Amino acid sequence: MLVRDVAYEIMRRHGITTIFGNPGSNELPFLTGMPDSFRYVLGLHEGAVVGMADGYAQATGQPVMVNLHAASGSGNAMGALTNAVYSRTPLVITAGQQVRPAIGPEAMLANVDATQLAKPLVGWASEPSCAGDVPRSLAQAIVEAQLRRRPTYLSVPYDDWDVEAEPNARAVLDRSVERAAHPGPSQIARLVGEVQAAKRPALVLGGDIDTDGLFDQATALAERLGAATWAAPSLFRLPFPNRHPLFQGVLPAGIAPLAEALAGHDLVLVLGAPVFRYHEHLPGEYLREGTRLLQITDDAEAAARAPFGAAVVTEPGAVIGELLKALPDNPAEPSAYTVPAAPAEGTDTALHPEQVFAALRDTQPAETSYVVESTSTNGSWWRQVDLRRGGSYFFPASGGLGFGIPAAVGVALGRPDRPVVGVIGDGSANYGITGLWTAAQLGVPVTYVLLRNGSYGALEWFADLLDASDAPGTTIPGLDFTRIAEGYGVSAIHARSLDQLRAVLAESPTGPRLIQVDTVTTTPA
Structure with a gap:
């Protein structure tokens, strides 16, 4: 699959099959080969394009794709965009950018500082750092528009569309993100069902758990599940007793070793952490086959930018509380806390x-x-x-x-x-x-x-x-x-x-x- 193919599949899975636009040369590589199931609505001026998309989105209640031409077309759309901002319409605006080597020399139709052009009107703006990040960025633009209820803006260099998609790009196709101020009965029932159905669940706890005063509750949840528990990588607060028999340590901050650490678990429940804050560039598949990830966070931006897994944007404490109510007690006696090994020794002049x-x-x-x-x-x-x-x-x-x-x-x-x-x-x-x-x-x-x-x-x-x-x-x-x-x-x-x-x-x-x-x-x- 090319990046363009993945992009259309992302849009299709989000129910976005109508595109409003006024194309230019930078947009043609995206529009070529558009699937027959999609509809392109042409407007003769970008202000009209955004106005039509705004009305369509308000009438359907769904995010809508708008395709504009570089800086000039985006600029023409600004007046109409103000209406969409104040009506909180989830428009996903894409703009064609010059090929990457031509942006720095400011070739004709290069959108210099593209992410700044639509600000402060849009709620989120980005230009992917490389072709491989276009699918994830597009998915984030859609999710950000839904969560913020505000237009988003994505600038894409037109040479990116014909690049072969990286294997991990397809992980974003199965993403789902939903939001709830407080999880309702149906959501809790579904979450409880997923956790109980898991044969080997794992917990990954982030620093937000400790920040929100949920240290003891998270410990109780792990014990109730008897689940192997990790701290999220790039840890800034400790959310779980580090000598607890269920504690597996802090997850490594590289893609490949993190996937290896979680291999064998059918469900990974991430509470109060991004997915994931990597550090060392150690590429690989995000998760091994058979491992599903569910993220619970009140950080909507973290949920939107995650490249894989499902997410519920809500208070982790509310979910932990409801899970503790719904899950049966674990009759097994907890094992004793682990004892550290004897410390390594230093030299005659320096301690270890x-x-x-x-x-x-x-x-x-x-x-x-x-x-x-x-x-x-x-x-x-x-x-x-x-x-x-x-x-x-x-x-x-x-x-x-x-x-x-x-x-x-x-x-x-x-x-x-x-x-x-x-x-x-x-x-x-x-x-x-x-x-x-x-x-x-x-x-x-x-x-x-x-x-x-x-x-x-x-x-x-x-x-x-x-x-x-x-x-x-x-x-x-x-x-x-x-x-x-x-x-x-x-x-x-x-x-x-x-x-x-x-x-x-x-x-x-x-x-x-x-x-x-x-x-x-x-x-x-």
Whole structure:
């Protein structure tokens, strides 16, 4: 199938078989070979085209496709588009773009900054980054128009239509998205039926579960189902006890390994997470054959852009509550929480991060909130910590550095009844170091454990992954954060042994303190 073939099939499955338009040269590659089951309604001016589509959509109650010509045709349609915006009409506007190599030099009929042209009138606008993303982008334009009840705008370079569709592009054909302020009886009955019919269901929980205070309810649901439970990839809050016998860990942030992790499950219920926030580009099929995915989220944008699976846009807490009411109790006694393995050991001059995290686990109160910004030690962290309460874990959601030190101040101010520990890498510390001054001025009792390995450890790992091991700028020797902290008014110590680290951690802080620990370099895995 070509990208064009997939696009028409997406439209057909959404019930969009009428296209209103006034074509130009950029649109012809899309319109050629239009299936006989489709109808093209020609208008002699783009304002009339949008007006006709607006009336048709309001009369039918369904989203409608509008096909315009590049920037000029889109501009001609703007006046009529204002009516569609305020009547909340779900128009899906596509505009032909020049071939990709001609956009930068601004060839005739190139739509420069295409996504900005229709803003702020449209509710969503995009131009796919590559031909392979056109089918998913078109599906998102349709879903966004339905969910937002507002026109959307998609610019497509005309050389994209004749590209052979990627295998994963077809996954979007089976997508369905529905919205409910609160799931009704029929929806709950259907959800319960799907879950109960699954022979090997799995749960994937996102950070929104913890943000919304649903940590305990999600744990109860997993136990009721006896379901293997993962945390969603690129995790910023922990939604489930990480030593719980049902917990399988944080899903890998690559397409192929994530599909491998979920292989063998017939139903994957994703609660409070996008599908999915990948990081490393490890391509493959999204899910193995026989695995179906159902997403429950109140984030309409996340539901709209997902490339596969079905979605219900509603409050996850409402669905969890209804499932707990409807599902029978699980009479099986829960197994004991797992015990971490002995931490890996470092060298004579540097501890292994696992030793540091084991020391934190053994010395800090169970209700401690951890703000973590040490990306290269991510695998070591999850192998050693034991977090059983909501609000125990905070991590920079976008991966942008500079969150850890200041966020720990904010968490301590927002939850003064809980101890707060910031686990900070020496690479990331430099981005938010001034947060120490505020911590000192306010006397916030935050403990900062700063892991110093003299490098951007995660960057070195990525350099190996991308075969770029000779790239410069991955080492940062010569930094002494004890002196920096003292300059900001924060007491600091360089713990040079495991015994010294444990002894310092066992002391209760009366104000902010920084403990610098030399560690060996590790990878995020």
